[in-house]
Amino acid sequence: MKPGRRLLDTVPAWLEAHRDAARRSLQRRLQAPVLSLISIAVLGFILALPAYLWVLLDNARALSAHVNHEPRIALYLDAVEPDTVAALERHLETDARIERWTWIDADEALARYREGLSDPGLLDWLDDNPLPDVVDVLPATAEPETVAALRQALADTAPGATVVSDDEWVRQLNSLHQLGLRILAVVGALLGLGALLILALATASELRERREEIAISRISGATHRFLRRPSLYGGLITGLGGGVFAGLLLLVGIGLSRAPLEQAAAAFDLPFQLALPGGSHLLTLLLAGLLLGWLGARLGSGHALRDAP
């Protein structure tokens, strides 16, 4: 420590140094606004695409929950032993995955069917009741894996029963959603890497412009950390701007897609309303922008400062 400097001074001095680096970085951007805005716009476009996919996927998942939140399992007990019926009843009572169940007796079913016919006398032609007993099961959750497991468990308890569930399309939709998430992850990662390299290049070229300042600072004893500090703040500024711009693009993009998507859903008789991006979407965009900006600046400055004199 230099004479005349107290330990108590070092923390405020450090804060001042950071404030100066941030201010100088902001000034540099304001002096060349076009280049800075291009960097921000590039980052914004790159972030907006995966964010747009993400919001659509979230909406698709909401749609599946909306349309079928009560998947049913039906057991047709046409070739079932009396012992099995007792075991099945125990299972239905004890399985926590079952919300409620209804046993529809074959005779009762026939009676109901008869009521629905315009000429009930038609059924008198039958020698005996062709309908089986049916158990209608409402699972406690709509979660496809749980419904599938419950369906299998019921089939195991009642061998010979025909077990049918109506959650097949939910499973298909869910696997499509998983596929969508995977595509989103791949596209997001590739675009993120691209953004990182672009930001690193921008940082490196900015440091080339500061070459003389860096050389003089090095001669005066500047550390690597001191030299790259303004670049890191520059990266954060670009990242913040890119995140905000991506958020705006996303709002506009979703806003423009809203009417056609809702019209398409209506054509399929789906009661669907496209939700706008929420706070979590926008916050994630902002954080992704800041992280990419910082990482890009770090990558670019590390490379450029290693090569600088």
Next chain:
Amino acid sequence: MIQLQRVTKRFGSAAEALSNVSLRVDAGAMAFITGPSGAGKSTLLRLIAGLERPTRGRIRVNGHDLDRLSSRAIPGFRRSIGLVFQDHRLLFDRPVFDNVALPLEILAYRRPEMRKRVRAALDKVGLLHKEAVNPRTLSAGEQQRVGIARAIVHRPVLLLADEPTGNLDPALSREILQLFDDFNRVGMTALIASHDLGLVERMGKPVLHLEDGRIEARGAAESAT
């Protein structure tokens, strides 16, 4: 303060820029290095400042063995040195004040102390009234004095100057050398490279003469005390 033992510096496969140079400058001394351009004066100063590494030989400056100094320790070492260049090497994207304040920023000085020291340094070189102007608008002599203020603002123990009077007329040159003499009087060790023999000899300080990368003592022994 400075001790070189049989130092040789070669750049790539070119001829040796310095051959077997030994010299000593004691703490508190002031000495000159003279010689024609290309004699190795700048190389010698760059080696002493830790900007270059010797091909062979040992360099000890202010208690540091430069040939053994790790790259992490170099910034700390350089903060104890002030360097003045012939071409000033000022930054034209900021005013005079910020140019002079650069070493203090690197040392993380707080604003009030920084202002005090920058003003004191500018006052010393007679440019306090120019602190807010862009150095581009200054004359060559004034620019050189800003460079000197920057080199001494953090009160280094060693001041190295490479042709500080190279572009100046004789009156200005004398003024600049007088400044170095003043700094030396308050305890700063100074080593100044200059090709202007007449001017150097009038200062009455030890002179080390370099010719083709070799020391030829003139006016003093190889050691300056």
